Amino acid sequence: MCGIVGAVAQRNITPVLLEGLKRLEYRGYDSCGVALHVDGHLQRSRSTSRVADLQAQIDQSGLAGFTGIAHTRWATHGAPSSSNAHPHFSRERIALVHNGIIENHEELRAELTQAGYVFESQTDTEVIAHLIDHLYSGDLFETVQVAIKRLTGAFAIAVFCRDEPHRVVGARQGSPLIVGVGQGENFLASDAMALAGTTDQIIYLEEGDVVDLQLQKVWIVDSEGKSVQREVKTVHAHSGAAELGPYRHYMQKEIFEQPRAIADTLEGVISIMPELFGDGAYKVFKQIDSVLILACGTSYYAGLTAKYWIEAIAKIPVNVEIASEYRYRESVPNPNSLVVTISQSGETADTLAALKHARSLGMLHTLTVCNVATSAMVRECALSYITHAGVEVGVASTKAFTTQLAALFLLALSLAQSKGRLSETDEAEHIRALRHLPVAISAVLALEPQIISWAEEFARKENALFLGRGLHYPIALEGALKLKEISYIHAEAYPAGELKHGPLALVTKEMPVVTVAPNDTLIEKLKSNMQEVRARGGELYVFADADSRITSSEGVHVIRLPEHYGQLSxxxxxxxxxxxxxxxxLARGTDVDKPRNLAKSVTVE
Structure with a gap:
């Protein structure tokens, strides 16, 4: 992984490939490269730096061509290096880029080595290039169809051949790949955003599809080799959505976009009804007797929060599973369960695989909460709610998370209504609270100067503990994740009631303890937990509601949020x-938007 762009045209497509890579930079990567068909030969340029460095190399060399592929790589097999960077060549005849993981690469590597191929990288990708070359019989499209049947694992590939100018072949299995249709030119990409400003005519390839791109045609066959027609959709990708504006980083920009993102996500919601989640939702919601939530990372914490809401408001039992673990254990399927997936990109490989596993067990009522309407997750689920967070560039999710929470709160209300457990009075109150959220968040953002002073203290620490109770325990988990993701400070989160069961052993004056302290029914219990920290010399940093009666004192630092917000707190x-x-x-000088070792969209297992 992480990003693919390809093109066949009657013009120099180097600028298109580079621009596509720039649009995919937000996903995270550690190397990048471009390969082109130039005067009957394959030529490439690769870099272990940023796309801007790659562009400088290409500008200096004058590399140009009418057929080519490009890639940003997030290392899986083999360290970040020039030799491991894509595109990979085979015998100066085949050029290939690949997202995904080939699970049987060692077996194929041994076979191809025996056949005389010399490997220059540690990647599983180079195996595919050599396999295609080994099987090549004069028709690249046919050869790729044969080659992918030898592959085990997930992949999206783009490949071209020295001997067939103006032709690029793509294939996908378990990893996203789209076709961009132009006038006398055609394109491949792993994300429609890569082609923003080039074409808005997009074909979403299905599992097992192989596509032949030529100047005047796009030919697709399915997993059985049968010719198929896939719908061409007009997709207005966000070509200008990644402008940084007055902010220092995209993460900061996206934090401050949350009032607008919440408002956009809730736009048009004037009453609670299952149909907010799609046609037929009312019938499904009436039938189901439980909810299974599948998600990873930040989206998993959104799911944990939703469990509290759905069980409290709709009185329906909820199980929340880490998607990457769910399909690898024996579980008890319930055909009357609503399977809910949560994903910012809608292409998260683990979550897609978990969804398919749930369906294979007979759980056919599916719903996704997703930020990308054209994603695989939306296409795979019967019902959906599209959050309108807009493009999120920072690897550490912010506005995608809060808009997911808003959508999941609507789901809790809609489930309650379908079960006859939501009164008109409660419905009106919940809608009023939802509509006030953008204003309330704006007031919280005004606390930034106070938080900056805390950050200066935190920047000198190497460990931190986050505490929350009840509904706010998942928020403590999310806070710890954010800190470790971008500052590289080791952070853990616990339910505050668990302090005496182990974490209290970690508390010293060098361990800042961040406490989420809303003025809810658990506030007095939380205050007792805070006293346990102070008795061991721990420094408390408390985010409290205005009326929680927690005061600053030695070792207790308090920032007050403007108001208590009930279940939406x-x-x-x-x-x-x-x-x-x-x-x-920021104080530690880390790469905020592109933290080390992390990618924005995890499209391989």
């Missing part, structure tokens, strides 16, 4: 935790 309390992580990372 998690959406407000996560915002200062985002700001704390951001400003701590």
């Amino acid at each position: 998690p959406i407000l309390h996560v915002v200062p935790l985002q700001l704390l992580a951001y400003h701590t990372a």
Whole structure:
């Protein structure tokens, strides 16, 4: 992984390939490269730096061509290096880029080595290039169809051949790949955003599809080798959405975009109804007797928060599973369960695989909460709610998380209504609270100067503990994740009631303890937990509601949120935790938007 762009045209497509890579930079990568068909030969340029460095190399060399592929790589097999960077060549005849993981690469590597191929990298990708070359019989499209049947694992590939100018072949299995249709030119990419400004005519390839791109045609066959027609959709990708504006980093920009993102996500919601999630939702919601939530990372914490809401409001039992673990254990399927997936990109490989596993077990009622309407997750699920967070560039999710929470709160209300457990009075009150969220979040963002002063202290620490109770325990988890992701400070989160069961052993004056302290029914219990920290010399950093009666004192630092927000309080309390992580990372001088070892969209297992 992480990003693919390819093109066949009657013009120099080097600028198109480079621009596509720039649009995919937000996903995270550690190397990049371009390969072109130039006067009957394959030529390439690769870099272990940024796309801007790659462009400088190409500008200096004058590399240009009418057929080519490009890639940003996030290392899986083999360290980040020029030899491991894509595109990979085979015998100066085949050029290939690849997202995904080939699970049987060692077996194929041994076979191809025996056949005389010399490997220049440690990647599983080079195996595919040599395999295609080994099988090549004069028709690249046919050869790729044969070659992919030998591959085990997930992949999206783009490949071209020295002997067939103006032809690029793509294939996908378990990793996204789209076709961009132009006038006398055609394109491949792993994301429609890569082609923004080039074409808005997009074909989403299905599992097992192989596509033949030529100047005047796009030919697709399915997993059985049968010719198929896939719908061409007009997709207005966000070509200008990644402008940084007055902000120092995209993460900061996206934190401050949350009032607008929440408002956009809730736009048009004037009453609670299952149809907010799609046609037929009412019938499904009436039938189901439980909910299974599948998600990874930040989206998993959104799911944990939703469990509290759905069980409290709709009185329906909820199980939340880490998607990457769910399909590898024996579980008890319930055909009357609503399977809910949560994903910012809608292409998260683990979550897609978990969804398919749930369906294979007979759980056919599926719904996704997703930020990308054209994603695989939306296409795979019967029902959906599209959050309107807009493009999120920072690897550490912020506005995608809070808009997911808003959508999941709507789901809790809609499930309650379908079960006859939501009164008109409660519905009106919940809608009023939802509509006030953008204003309430804006008031929390105004606390930034106070949070900056805390961040200066945190920047000198190497460990931190986050505490929350009940509905706010998942928010403590999210706060710890944000801090570790971008500042590289080791952070853990616990339910505050668990202090005496182990974590209290970690507490010293060098261990800052961040406490999420809304004025809810657990506030007095939380205060007792805070006293346990102070008795061991721990430094408390408390995000409290205005009326929680927690005061600053020696070793107790308090920032007050403007108001208590009831069941929607998690959406407000996560915002200062985002700001704390951001400003701590800023003080430590880390790469806030592209933290080490992490990618924005995890499209391989």
